[in-house]
Amino acid sequence: MCRFIETIQVRDGELQHLSHHNRRLNETRKAVFGVSEQLDIRKYVAECPADGIQKCRIVYDREIREVTFSPYRMRQVQSLRLVRADTADYRYKSADRSELEALYSLRGNQDDVLIVRNRLLTDTSIANVALEKGGAWYTPATPLLKGTKRVWLLEQGTLKERDIPADDVYSYSRIALFNAMIDFGALVLDINRDTIIPV
Template sequence: MLCFETICVENRQLKNLSYHEARLNKTRQELWGCMDDWDLAGLLQIPDHVDDSMHKCRLAYDKEIDNIQWEPYSRRTIRKIRRVYDDEIDYQYKYDNRDALNALFAQRGDADEILIIKKGLVTDSNYCNVAFFDGSDWLTPATPLLPGTQRALLLDQGIIRLAEIRESDIAKFQNIRLFNAMVDWAHAASLDVSLIA
C-alpha cells in the first residue's frame, strides 16, 4: 500500500519541506520499519518545465519512492459544505488509496466540499484540515483524520490551537476555514458556518 506527500511548489521553491519530511519519515518508520530518514531537498529535483506559477509535487512511496509527479495547481472555490458521517473511517496515514474518502465526497450533493463527522466529532474535509473561529480564536479539531503539514505549521506558529469540536458545537462558531499543503492560511476558503449543511 502506497502513501504520498503533496508538496506545494511556488516560484520553483518547495514549501514547508521540513513538515513533509517529518511526516513522510514517521510514516515510513511506523508502516514499514524504515529507520533511514529521507532528505527531500536532496531527493526532489524540480524539473525544467515547472515555472514560477503554483505547482503540485506528488511523491508516492512505500519503503522506496514509487513515482513523483509535477503538475500545475489552481485553487478550488468552496461555497457550501455538507456534513457526512462515518464512524469507522481511518486515514491516519496519507494513503494513496482514497476510496473511503471518495465515497464520502460522493455524498456532497450540491455542496462543493464535505465535513466528515466521526463518532460525533468533527474531523476534516475531503482534502483539507479545518479550523473554526469563535470570535477571538481559530480552533482546529484535536481529532483530525490526518494531521496535515499546514496544520502542524499553523499550530507551531500559534495561529490555530487544538480543541475537541463536536458536531453539536458547530453552530457556536462564526466561521470555518479550510487549508492544506496547497492552500496556505492566507488563501484558505473561509465560510460562515451557516453554509455547512
C-alpha cells in the first residue's frame, strides 16, 4: 500500500502550520483512499521536543502509522542544474521519493536540481521555489508539490503565482528555496549562470 508523509517544523515545542498539514493529509487520504473521516495530527503527537528546530515526520496511509522527531539541519544549496522531466508527478507527498531521487542524481557538480516540466519551472528535489523580479516574488503556478509553506505564503500575499518558463529564468534576480522546514528567505541565491546551470 502507498504511504505518504507530512514533514512538520517544530519550533520551541510548537508544531508550525498544523492546520495546513492536517488539510493536506486529509485531502490526500480522501483522494487516494476514498476516506472522508478527518484526522487531527495533534492527537497523534503527545509531546514535541521543547528546544530549537526539530523535524516531525508523520507517515500515513488510511491512518497515521508513525510519528518521529529528529534534529533539523538545513542542506546547503549554492547552485542548481535545470533538468527536464515532463512526466514528473509528485502531487501527493509520497514516502516513495524514487522519481525525485533519480532527478537529483542528474545534478552533476551542482547542489540540487531545478525541475522543468513542459518547459515551465516547478520545484527542486526538496523545496518549492520563488523567483524575484522588480521587488515581487513569484512562485510557479504548477509546482510538483503544493507545499504547505507555499500555500501559507500565497495566503499571506508574500508570493504570487505565475507560469515561469525555464527560458526566462535569467530575467529574474534571485531565487528562494523553501519548504516546511526551510523558512522563506533563509535560502536565497542570486540568479546567474554560475548558480543556475542550463539544461
